[in-house]
Amino acid sequence: MSHVWRPLFVALAVVATILCMRLVLVPDDFGIHEQGYMYGWHRKGNETDWKNIKVKYRTTAYCINCHKDKYLDIKDSPHAAIMCENCHGPALGHPQDPRTLEINRSRQLCVRCHFKLPYPNSARGGIKGINPATHHPEAECVLCHYPHNPLRAAVRKEAKR
Incomplete structure (x- = not known):
């Protein structure tokens, strides 16, 4: 029966490790804002940085x-x-x-x-x-x-x- 439990424990350990690393590496202001859950590459904390970038294309x-x-x-x-x-x-x-x-x-x-x-x-x-x-x-x-x-x-x- 251990041949079933070992891979399951390894898979759970990998998932737990990924979730723990996500808690440490992903900033708190990434993805969730006043509009509800927004999944994407957006952080409220760096909006000012993006506003300071000059737009190359003007239309x-x-x-x-x-x-x-x-x-x-x-x-x-x-x-x-x-x-x-x-x-x-x-x-x-x-x-x-x-x-x-x-x-x-x-x-x-x-x-x-x-x-x-x-x-x-x-x-x-x-x-x-x-x-x-x-x-x-x-x-x-x-x-x-x-x-x-x-x-x-x-x-x-x-x-x-």
């Missing part, structure tokens, strides 16, 4: 203030759901240092979303895709396509200026 609402023309171009286009910083990088430090945002005209940026993928039943499969090896590989996409509103050709947009 499109931040960009509209200075770039209303670009926002008006993109808001009714297929790219409307894409945040500005997905293509231009995080706005942390902008506009104080304009070089913090990149204007990336490389094909690799566009191909991140527009590489033709065979997913007909997903939203990703619905994005118009190309084969970058055969679709004008010598040219940057922005020579023909206006990225803020791809339904309008870049050449026509530039001609209006």
Whole structure:
């Protein structure tokens, strides 16, 4: 009968050890707050630390203030759901240092979303895709396509200026 009890006692000892270590290692303010039990990586004691961290991404609402023309171009286009910083990088430090945002005209940026993928039943499969090896590989996409509103050709947009 000892062959049954020994593993059971070992398992109980392991569980008891884990629970004791949890009491010692996990802070008292971890996970339980005024909203009831909240299971997650949250401590009331370090909220101030998190508030002091600068946010890298500011969302499109931040960009509209200075770039209303670009926002008006993109808001009714297929790219409307894409945040500005997905293509231009995080706005942390902008506009104080304009070089913090990149204007990336490389094909690799566009191909991140527009590489033709065979997913007909997903939203990703619905994005118009190309084969970058055969679709004008010598040219940057922005020579023909206006990225803020791809339904309008870049050449026509530039001609209006």
